[in-house]
Amino acid sequence: LEARAQGEITRQHVYAIQDAAADLPDEAIPAFEAKALDRCRRDTVGRVKAELEILAQRMHPRSFVERHASARERRDITTRALPDGMSSLLLVAPTPVIAGIDDRMNQMATVVIDVRNAAKAAAGAGDDGARIPADILASDIRTRAQIRADIAADILLTGSPFADPTVTGDGPGTLGAIRAKIQVVVPALSLLKPDGDENSHAETADLVGYSPIDAETARAIAEACDNWWERLVTHPVTGQVLHTNGYQRTAAIDRHLRARDRHCRFPGCRLPAIRCEVDHTIDHALGGKTDVCNLAHLCQRHHSMKQFAGWKVRQLEGGILEWTSPVGTTYTDYPPTPGVHFTPDRYDPDDPRPADAAPADASDAPF
Structure with missing residues (x-):
């Protein structure tokens, strides 16, 4: 000083x-x-x-x-939530590694920019041999920084590490086959594109464990490949989970199914739902969704009958199951109705309801 x-x-x-x-x-x-x-x-x-x-x-x-x-020993990779649906990824590694990553991103970004400029020039000269249509090239106005970020994200999401301990002499390792998995809770109405007003304040979606994301991003995720994204769609009023694209069910779906089914849904079986298995009516491997409209409780015996004994089942609206036996006989199983009903304790002659709506005798009431 x-x-x-x-x-x-x-x-x-x-x-x-x-x-x-x-x-x-x-x-x-x-x-x-x-x-x-x-x-x-x-x-x-x-x-x-x-x-x-x-x-x-x-x-x-x-x-x-x-x-x-x-x-x-303190090398690490961490994330931090930023405003407006963005996050940062911080990689702590030896300086030569970071310098190499920075240089590689720069070189890749330079190649992308050079190819883009050359293709634009070729398209402008009327060269039909340009690999990328001119209108697509014209829409690519990313800066070098944005290209670097996109390339890094692409490599991290889709690349295979060189140091893969699962590599054998017979072929590549399995680390490269691992795909990212995120959980997005999307209000059902947010999946609908706004009419007219592009700035419509649609309800935000929740990237579970991270931060909210905007409705447009949620719609893009919902339209993406199911093998990459696992989606949860919720009711806009109750918040109840309606379906998920993954095989695993959510706790909310399980609660809904237990309340609806109460027992095994094979006709005549009354084994409690808590002792049953949850079955995909249309097999998940065949495209069936993990949805309350495609799930039902079956005991182990009837689950096996559905899979191996020739019984077929179709789930109708409202959780109704239509079973078809191996010989073609059809049986319909309805979700249980509430077992408790409340009725008036006496008939009121001034009641505007039809006379046949009143109980014949107070003793008919369950309580």
């Missing part, structure tokens, strides 16, 4: 010295400052900044090799 007050160094020099000394122990700082001031008096901050960092590393009581080995 004294050197700064006397005009020997600039404020930027002071900041550079402070930054370089940030990791030094207190006992090493005075000696470092003396050497740093001597260097700063003779050159601009832009030229001395790197030298100060090297000087600080040399003057640290622990060797750089030792400190790097310790720091390397």
Whole structure:
């Protein structure tokens, strides 16, 4: 500060010295400052900044090799939610690795930009050999930073690591076959495209475990490949889960099915639902959805009959199951109705309802 007050160094020099000394122990700082001031008096901050960092590393009581080995143990990758449906991904790794990633992203972005410009020129000259149509090229107005981010995301979502311990001599490993899985809770009405007003305030969707996402992004996910995205669609009023694209059911779907079915849904079977299995009416492997309209409780015996004994079942609206035996006989199983009914304790002659709506005798009431 004294050197700064006397005009020997600039404020930027002071900041550079402070930054370089940030990791030094207190006992090493005075000696470092003396050497740093001597260097700063003779050159601009832009030229001395790197030298100060090297000087600080040399003057640290622990060797750089030792400190790097310790720091390397803290390599990690973390996410942080940002406003407006965005998030950041922070990768902590050795500096040569990060520098290599940065350089590779730059080179890839340069190639994309060069190919885009060349194809645009070819299309403008009437060259029908351009691989990408001119209208598509014209719509690609991404900046270098955006291209870098898109390439990095693409590689992380679809690439295969070189260091794959599952690789065998017979073929590639299995790490590259792993696909990202996210869970998005989407209000059913948010899947409908707004009419006219593109800025319609459709209800947001929830990327479970992360943050809300906008309705347009939710619609894009819903239209994407089912093998990549697992979707949960909820009722717009009750919030009840209506279906999910994955095989696994949600707790909300299970609660709904237990309340609806109560027991095995094979005609005549009354084994409680809590002792039954939940069956996909249309097999999930054949395209059946994990949906309350495609699920029902079956005991193990009748589940096996459906799969192996030639029985067929079709689920109708309202959870009604239509069973067909191996010989073609049809049986219909309706969801149980509530077992408790409340009726008036006596007939009121002034009641405007039809006479046949009144009980014949109060003793007919269940209570």
